[in-house]
Amino acid sequence: MFNYTIRRLLLAVPTLLLISFLIFLLLDLAPSDPTANLPLTIPPEVREKIRISLGLGEAFHIRFLLWCKQFFYNETLNILEQWWGWDFGGDRLRVLSWQTRSPVVDTIVQRIPQTLWVVGMSYVVGILIAVPIGIVSAYKQYSWFDQVGTFVSMVGYSVPTFFTGVLVIVIFSVWLGWFPSIYDTTLVVNDWSSFVQQVKQMIMPVSVLALYNAAQISRFMRASMLDNLNQDYVRTARAKGIRERSVILVHVLRNSLIPVVTVIALGVPQVFGGAIITEQVFKVNGLGQLLIIAIQAGDVPTVQTLTFIFAVLIVFFNLIADVLYGILDPRIRYD
């Protein structure tokens, strides 16, 4: 298992390099211009100067190598300096956003808390709701509970968050006035009242996203439970006189979780990717909003850096899912 993990990690390096090159190539080929959103009152000569000052005058391979150096070397040294207080000295140019002209990584670090709080929490809540629903739905297949569960998950999966989001804002912010419609990212939780405020501003975005996440996962859970409930070992367990509760929660559930855990692990990178639409609707301004704004503004360094980080997370969580598979299912051995 250990050798396997090392082998996969080593293989990830060329994979990620190739991915970063492909992303850069795609971004370069896409028709976009960082000065496109400026007012028309700014003349073309000035726009050209702005483009040159952003480094767009260089050839494609030079820009790519420069990004690689800035990201893989300069940013790494910078992180080491910040974490351990080392000083490597020298003037290192970091990856700078074309919109803000500030280091992209700093902005990403600034955005992670709200994304993890809102999107991460919605994922956790989604899982906590989905697993029990999946279990009960499968155990009482075609009961009214199963029917309602199926209906709710179909609704949660098929109704887009830009609809549910605005709907809950209209109901709970405009009509009832219970929750704020705009997320305050500067709120510092240091006492009871600020904690209450934080909970209040998280309730709507978290529930909207949790509904969506729960819908997916509960379907997987239900299907997986149904597969296992008809297996011979379940009949054996029952025949041995084991209590029904233990049969379901120990034997069936544990085996059913194997595919579900994979689905959950593979979904984690999406948490870091942020929820572009939900973040926009509730003004959470996390990583998803950062990405979409950067795309609209033609801010290539930000888009490149963010998508690359997502790629790293996806590769990494794929590995985790495979390793977890081996741990959960003793039949699976990689060595």
Add this chain to the structure above:
Amino acid sequence: MKALLLGAAAIVAMASPTLAERGSDGELKIIYWQAPSTMNPYLSGGTKELEAASLVLEPLARYDEGGNMVAWLAESIPTVGNGGVSADLKTITWKLKDGLLWSDGSKVTADDAVFTWKYCSHPEGGCAQSEKYNDVTNVEALDELTVKVTFGVSKPFPYGPFVGAQAPLLQAAQFADCLGTKAPECTDANFGPIGTGAYKVTEFRPNDVISLAANTHYRDAAKPAFATVTFKGGGDAAAAGRSVLETGEFDYAWNMQLAPEVLAGMQAGGKGEIVSAFGTLVERVMINMTNPDPALGDERATAKHPHPFLSDINVRKALSMAIDRDLLVEIGYGDAGKPSCNVLPAPEIYKSTANDGCLVQDVEGAKKLLTDAGWVPGADGIRQKDGVRLSLLFQSSTNAVRQDFQALIKQWWGDIGIETELRNIDSSVFFGGDPGSPDTFQKFFADVEMYANNFDGTDPESYMANWECKQAPRPETQWQGNNMPRYCSEDYDALVAEMAKTGDLMERARLAKAMNDKLMQEYIILPLVDRGRVSARSNALGGVVMNAWDSELWNAADWYRVK
């Protein structure tokens, strides 16, 4: 009438006793649904950044809500009359107010102005506002408070440098190491510039939220009324409007680009109101005077090949006559627009009344005009002459209102026997100016196109020069240039040249009107709607004076809490 009422309301608001002291009104909450990326207007030409920065950075003079220049950091506006502008129109001398302090407590001096010019005119800095410092050959400090700007040519309108939200003063001490290629590396300075404005930055989160606090060194000891400002960004126009007009979470929301009925619904909540002001932004249809036929290869859409039917003035005139501008305003903009027959709709002294006939739609007249000119309907109902069919490709940027307009106009043109194919292009490509893309508004590989444009400040000289022959985008200019119709007239160029050397304001107004009338009466540009700035303010926020000529937040120092 509406403007009068608004003006009256503003005067009443300003006249109400402001006994309040600095910082007594708590927190001001502003929402911009496009979030500012930086606080340095020289590194970003975007409106959102200019306006956010205007809370902190100030120019020597700026424009008030009537488009009049008012001295801001300067004692007075230099003119030829008061000796501030030299007789040959080549120098302008500004005098700073005495006793001005930066928010860090240091003195504002003429050297800061000199530095600001050096900062923006550095060849490697990529300064987004360098147009404002065009033709400046030198800026020098005559004494601690006197700045002299010298131009290489005579400037009838010398109020580019240091005037308006686009060209505020930077503090020399803070930006000293940020010249040229170093400019983007000064993140702290770009995010938290030290200014002279009523507020100073306490925390800047790019593309998210700006926290500001009252500037303790502000020149008026009683202002600003608010102790802190939260400047939130992100979301969309509807959500921003909702937060001011329906939930009351915010005090001021910028740029309410919403359908008129949506805005009316929100206003019914009674928590706030819409404020608007009209400047020079005109939504217009540009006519391509050259042939965009792909078969022409490299010579496509260049002056070598006149357009097969749009070079006939009768066709262009008929296109204009068929449009119902009132209906366009009603559907697309409501209170935020008014029909326009001029490409130069303001300020008042430049506004021509010679073209107002376009306000009335005249479908029958347009049909008759085409028939008389020999364009008669063929078997399919589309007019033709000598084998040329009146069939247009009409392009615009992707935007809900523009697509509504395209559909309406297509129908009207269909009524007079002109076939229209519609096309919309993502705005970042359309306005992107990439010479490699065939879809930019400069290349204009279509017969007509629609977008909006305006000019900074109140002087239309460089705007009207957009339609000189030499401004036509073409392969030799890498398809750059502002003359999208590729209009070319010696008479027009002569008017442009004359304006460039005329100093007298009334004479300049006459020339600008003449140019506008020439473009209108030859139907090179079909103006549709004069678009205003529209924002929302909460009933609890007083002192807002909407301004279309400068930053909307230009007088934020005077804003206060209505109790």
